[in-house]
Amino acid sequence: xxxxxxxxxxxxxxxxxxxxxxxxxxxxxxxxxxxxxxxxxxxxxxxxxxxxxxxxxxxxxxxxxxxxxxxxxxxxxxxxxxxxxxxxxxxxxxxxxxxxxxxxxxxxxxxxxxxxxxxxxxxxxxxxxxxxxxxxxxxxxxxxxxxxxxxxxxxxxxxxxxxxxxxxxxxxxxxxxxxxxxxxxxxxxxxxxxxxxxxxxxxxxxxxxxxxxxxxxxxxxxxxxxxxxxxxxxxxxxxxxxxxxxxxxxxxxxxxxxxxxxxxxxxxxxxxxx
Amino acid sequence: xxxxxxxxxxxxxxxxxxxxxxxxxxxxxxxxxxxxxxxxxxxxxxxxxxxxxxxxxxxxxxxxxxxxxxxxxxxxxxxxxxxxxxxxxxxxxxxxxxxxxxxxxxxxxxxxxxxxxxxxxxxxxxxxxxxxxxxxxxxxxxxxxxxxxxxxxxxxxxxxxxxxxxxxxxxxxxxxxxxxxxxxxxxxxxxxxxxxxxxxxxxxxxxxxxxxxxxxxxxxxxxxxxxxxxxxxxxxxxxxxxxxxxxxxxxxxxxxxxxxxxxxxxxxxxxxxxxxxxxxx
Numbered sequence: 001x002x003x004x005x006x007x008x009x010x011x012x013x014x015x016x017x018x019x020x021x022x023x024x025x026x027x028x029x030x031x032x033x034x035x036x037x038x039x040x041x042x043x044x045x046x047x048x049x050x051x052x053x054x055x056x057x058x059x060x061x062x063x064x065x066x067x068x069x070x071x072x073x074x075x076x077x078x079x080x081x082x083x084x085x086x087x088x089x090x091x092x093x094x095x096x097x098x099x100x101x102x103x104x105x106x107x108x109x110x111x112x113x114x115x116x117x118x119x120x121x122x123x124x125x126x127x128x129x130x131x132x133x134x135x136x137x138x139x140x141x142x143x144x145x146x147x148x149x150x151x152x153x154x155x156x157x158x159x160x161x162x163x164x165x166x167x168x169x170x171x172x173x174x175x176x177x178x179x180x181x182x183x184x185x186x187x188x189x190x191x192x193x194x195x196x197x198x199x200x201x202x203x204x205x206x207x208x209x210x211x212x213x214x215x216x217x218x219x220x221x222x223x224x225x226x227x228x229x230x231x232x233x234x235x236x237x238x239x240x241x242x243x244x245x246x247x248x249x250x251x252x253x254x255x256x257x258x259x260x261x262x263x264x265x266x267x268x269x270x271x272x273x274x
Numbered sequence: 275x276x277x278x279x280x281x282x283x284x285x286x287x288x289x290x291x292x293x294x295x296x297x298x299x300x301x302x303x304x305x306x307x308x309x310x311x312x313x314x315x316x317x318x319x320x321x322x323x324x325x326x327x328x329x330x331x332x333x334x335x336x337x338x339x340x341x342x343x344x345x346x347x348x349x350x351x352x353x354x355x356x357x358x359x360x361x362x363x364x365x366x367x368x369x370x371x372x373x374x375x376x377x378x379x380x381x382x383x384x385x386x387x388x389x390x391x392x393x394x395x396x397x398x399x400x401x402x403x404x405x406x407x408x409x410x411x412x413x414x415x416x417x418x419x420x421x422x423x424x425x426x427x428x429x430x431x432x433x434x435x436x437x438x439x440x441x442x443x444x445x446x447x448x449x450x451x452x453x454x455x456x457x458x459x460x461x462x463x464x465x466x467x468x469x470x471x472x473x474x475x476x477x478x479x480x481x482x483x484x485x486x487x488x489x490x491x492x493x494x495x496x497x498x499x500x501x502x503x504x505x506x507x508x509x510x511x512x513x514x515x516x517x518x519x520x521x522x523x524x525x526x527x528x529x530x531x532x533x534x535x536x537x538x539x540x541x542x543x544x545x546x547x548x549x550x551x552x553x554x555x
Contacts (some may be wrong), residue, residue, distance in 0.1 A: 045555050050445045078441035087314060088436070090493035094438050097495065101435025102448045107495065110354030133493050149442075 001064055002029045003157050003189035004049055006215075011057035017056070017213055018044045020149060024208065024217040026189060028063075028156070031180065032217070033200040034193035036210035037255070042193040043079055045210065046159045049191075063156065070102055075155035075188075077146055079162045091137070092130040095149045099194060109194065122150045124178050126274050140171035151182060157189045164194055165232055172199055173222065179203075197224065198245050224248070285518050290405055294524070297407040297415055298510040301471040301478055304419045306488075306506030308426060309481035312458065313489060315437045318482050320357055320458065323371045325465045325474040327353040327378040332399050332474075333385035342399060343414065346474075349378075354462035358455030363508045365438035402473030402525045404514070415467055420477050422463040429456050436494065471510070472525045479525070480506050483532030487539035506533055 004026040011019045019040035021045045026032055031128070034042050048060055051067035058069050062074070095117055096109045109117075121127045124143045134142055143163055150158060160179065164172045176192075180203045183190050194200055197207070201220065208217045211232030216223050223229075224246055229237040233250065240247040248255045285291045296333070312321045314385035328350040335345020353374075386396055398406070407415075426433075432453050436443040444450055468477045488502035 006554060047445075069445075076442060076445050078445065087316075088493050089438065089495055089498065091316070093493070093495040097438050098436040098442060098446075101431055101443055102446050103431055104428055105431050107431045107434045131493075139501045150518075 001028060002026060002061070002064060004191070005061040007059045008062075009048070009060055010056040011041060011048050011053060012056045013053075015042055019210065019215060020213045021058070022215040023058075023215075026206075026208075026217070028189050029187045029204055030205045031183065031190045031192065033197065033204040033207045035195075035197055035207060040210035040212075040232075041130070043161055043209060045215075046076070046161055046191065046193070048156075049073060049102075049159060049255050064246075068268070072153055073156045075150035075153070075158045077150045077158075077160045077163055079165070079193075086243070087135050088133040090131055090133055091126070091145045092121070094134055094153065095121075095130065095145065096115060099152060100148055120148045120152045121145075123151065123182055139166040140168075140175070143167060143171075143175055147175070147178065149184075151188075154186070155188060158183060158191070160190065160192045160193070162193050162194075169199075177199065178201055197248070201244070201246070202240065220246070281519075285515065290407075291514070291518065292354045293407045293412060294509060294514055297412050298404055298471050298514055298524075299507055300412070300419045301468050302484075302506035302510040303503050304422050305463050305468040305477070305480035306484045306503035307499055308422060308461055309506075310488065310502040311426070311433060311437065311486040312427045312461060313459075313482060313485040314434075316462075317458075318478070319368055319371055321461050321481055322463060323375040323378075324350045324353055324357075324458070324479060325469055326375045326382075327466060327478045328462075328469060329399060329474045330351045330378040330381040330385065333382045333389070333396070336395065336455070337385045342395065343411075343466065343470065346399075346469060347463065350462035350465050351459055353378075354458035354460075355455055359451065359460035375498065398473070399469070400473045401523065402469070402471050402476060403486045403518075404471045404524050407470070411470065417469060418463055418467050422460055422467065425456065425460045425463075429460075430452055433457055454530075472528055476525050476529055480510065481531040483536050484509065487536045490536075491542065491550045492537040509535060539543050 002025045005024075007023050009019065009022045018039075028190065034045070036042060044053065047063055048055060049067055050069065051069040062068075068087065090273050096113065097107060099109060099113050099117070118127070124144055124147055128147050129137065129145060134145070137145065140258055146258055147160075147163065148193065150160070158179075163175055163179070167175060176199060179192065182188070191208070192200065192204070197220070200259050204220070207220050207223050208215060208218060209229065209232055211229075212234045214232055216228055216232065218232050221243055226237055229239060229248060233255065238249045240249060294498050309321070312318055328346040331345035331347070331349025332342035333345070333473040334349070335342050347459055365538070432443070432448045436448050436450050436453050440450060464481065465477055468480050472479050483503035485498070485502040486506055488498045492498050509528055509531040514524055516522065516527040516531075
C-alpha cells in the first residue's frame with residue numbers, strides 16, 4: 001500500500017493555486033526529501049496530508065484513507081515552532097502535554113504515556129535534555145526534543161517541515177542521522193522538507209521537487225536535472241555534479257544557498273509573530 | 275501561650291477576620307491556578323484589561339441598582355469571550371487591548387459621575403475591601419471559584435497543548451479558538467473573584483505575581499501549579515495578618531508580598547539541572 005498518494009490534486013491558499021493537478025505516490029517506508037523554492041508548497045502539501053487543508057480538486061490518500069485531522073498514524077514537526085521566551089516549563093512536560101492533548105480533562109499522564117515518552121526520548125538521545133525548559137535550549141537541542149515528540153505514539157508517517165533550519169552544518173548532519181536511524185528501524189515513511197539537497201543525498205530514497213505549481217517525484221538522477229528544475233523554478237537552471245555534490249545554479253548563483261538567505265515571509269507570512 | 279498562637283487567636287477573635295481569611299483563601303487558590311495558565315500563554319496583559327473592563331461593568335451595575343459583582347462578571351465574561359474569539363487578531367495585541375482598557379476605565383468614571391452616592395464604593399472596587407466580606411459573599415465566591423476551577427479542569431489538557439505548541443495542537447485537531455474563548459471566560463470569572471479581594475487595579479498581585487514566581491523555582495507543570503497556588507495563599511494570608519497589625523490597607527500588604535516573592539524568586543539561581551557535559555548537541 002502506498003503511504004501517501006495524490007491524484008490530480010490542486011491545493012489553493014488564499015485563492016492562489018499553490019499546487020495544481022499534482023499526482024504522485026509515495027511507498028510505505030520511503031525516505032522522501034521534499035525540495036523546492038520558497039512558496040512552492042512544501043508546508044501546504046504537509047498541511048493537506050494532515051487534513052488541515054482540503055484539496056480544491058483531486059484526491060489525497062494517506063495509507064489508503066482520506067486525510068483526517070488528528071490522524072494518529074502521522075507524526076508532525078511543524079516549521080514554525082512557537083517558543084515563548086518566558087516559558088520555563090521543562091521539555092519533558094511540554095512533550096507529555098502533547099500526548100492526547102486533543103482530549104478534554106486534566107492534563108494527567110498515565111504510566112503508559114510516561115513510559116512511551118521516556119522510550120522515545122531515549123531513542124533520539126534527548127533523555128537528559130528533557131529536564132530543561134525549551135526556552136533555554138539551543139536550536140539543535142530543541143529540534144531533537146521536538147523530533148522525539150513527533151515520534152511518540154509510533155507513527156507510520158513522519159512529516160518533518162524544514163527541521164534543519166537554524167542548525168549549523170554539523171548539527172544538521174546529526175539531526176538527519178537521528179531521523180534516518182530511528183525511521184529505518186521502525187520502518188516509518190518520512191517526508192523531510194529542506195532547502196539543501198546535498199546533506200540528504202546519502203539518506204533519501206527519492207526526492208519530491210515542488211515548484212511553479214508542479215511536483216516531480218523520482219530518484220535524484222531523474223529529477224535533479226536542468227530541464228526538470230528549469231520548469232519547476234520557472235527560470236533557467238543549471239545542475240552541476242561534482243565530488244558527490246549537486247549544485248543547482250541559476251545564472252551562476254547557487255539557488256539553494258541564496259534561497260536560504262531570505263527564507264522568511266513567503267509561504268507563511270501570516271504566522272510570523274513570536 | 276507562644277507568640278504565634280497569640281497572634282492568631284487575637285486575629286481570629288474577630289468575625290470579619292475569619293471571613294477575610296476565608297474569602298482571600300478562595301480568591302488566592304483560584305487566582306494562583308488560573309494565573310499560572312495566563313502567564314504560560316503570555317496573556318497577562320489581557321487579564322489585566324479584563325479587570326479594568328470589569329470596573330466599568332461594576333459601576334454600571336451600581337447605576338442601575340444591581341450588585342457590582344454581577345456587573346463585573348457580566349462585563350468581564352463578555353469581554354473575555356470577545357477577546358478569545360478574536361484571539362489571533364486582538365488578544366495578544368497590546369495596543370488594541372490598551373485602548374479598550376482605557377476606554378473601559380473611562381466608562382467606569384462616567385457611570386460613577388451619574389451615581390455619586392456610589393463613589394465611596396469606587397475605592398473598594400479599585401483596591402478591594404476584603405475586610406467587609408460577609409457570609410453571603412463568601413458563598414458566592416466559593417461557588418464562582420468552584421465553577422472556575424471545574425471549567426479549567428475540563429479544558430486543561432487541550433489548553434496546555436495549545437498554549438505550548440499551537441501549530442502542532444492545530445494539526446492534532448485541537449479547536450484552538452474554542453479553547454481560547456473558554457479559557458478567557460474562565461479568566462474573566464477568576465478576575466471577578468480576585469477583584470473582590472484586592473480590587474480591579476491589583477488583580478496582578480494574585481494572578482501574575484505568584485505564577486511568575488513559581489515558574490522561576492520549578493519547571494514542572496503540576497509542581498508549578500501547586501507552588502503558584504501556595505504562594506498566592508501565603509501572600510494573601512500573610513498580607514491580611516500584616517494589615518491587621520499595622521493598620522495598613524490589606525491590598526497594599528498583599529501587593530508588597532507578591533512583589534517581594536517575585537523578586538526573591540528571580541534572584542534565586544535558576545532551577546535547572548546542569549547542562550549535560552557530554553555531546554553538546
